Amino acid sequence: MTEESTEPLVLLLVEDNDAHAEMVMRSFSQHDVGSRIVHLSDGQKALDYVFRKGEYVDTKRYPRPHCILLDLRLPRVDGIEVLRRIKSDETTRKTPVVVMTTSAADKDIARAYEYNANSYVVKPMDFDRFETLMRDLGFYWLTWNQIPGR
Numbered sequence: 071m072t073e074e075s076t077e078p079l080v081l082l083l084v085e086d087n088d089a090h091a092e093m094v095m096r097s098f099s100q101h102d103v104g105s106r107i108v109h110l111s112d113g114q115k116a117l118d119y120v121f122r123k124g125e126y127v128d129t130k131r132y133p134r135p136h137c138i139l140l141d142l143r144l145p146r147v148d149g150i151e152v153l154r155r156i157k158s159d160e161t162t163r164k165t166p167v168v169v170m171t172t173s174a175a176d177k178d179i180a181r182a183y184e185y186n187a188n189s190y191v192v193k194p195m196d197f198d199r200f201e202t203l204m205r206d207l208g209f210y211w212l213t214w215n216q217i218p219g220r
């Protein structure tokens with residue numbers, strides 16, 4: 071959170087692996103990152119949320135995310151396509167998107183940056199390292215990083 075606002079920052083977590091999502095949410099909670107986490111498990115729902123379509127039209131219930139943690143391997147619409155659409159739209163392109171995936175493949179990293187990912191992080195398999203990564207990512211993107219309009 072920043073000094074200008076007492077409202078929690080909204081983190082959109084787009085992750086289809088429930089165990090990974092739970093670890094992210096638990097880590098953010100334990101380290102008091104001061105954010106509201108919205109978890110969605112497929113790419114189409116993420117796009118609907120970001121672009122306020124379908125069940126996500128209510129801006130009070132579903133505020134725009136201040137940061138997006140995005141897995142690449144998602145059902146319905148894959149993460150690269152979600153990233154491409156977010157970064158190609160004038161209203162959402164400045165939203166930080168951190169790709170967080172198990173893939174360390176050069177082609178995936180290159181494509182993510184081609185579509186203007188703000189960061190690319192490979193999920194560690196070790197629980198302690200994963201938790202440290204989540205703490206550091208949370209503090210960086212939701213506390214230390216300056217967000218326009220906040």
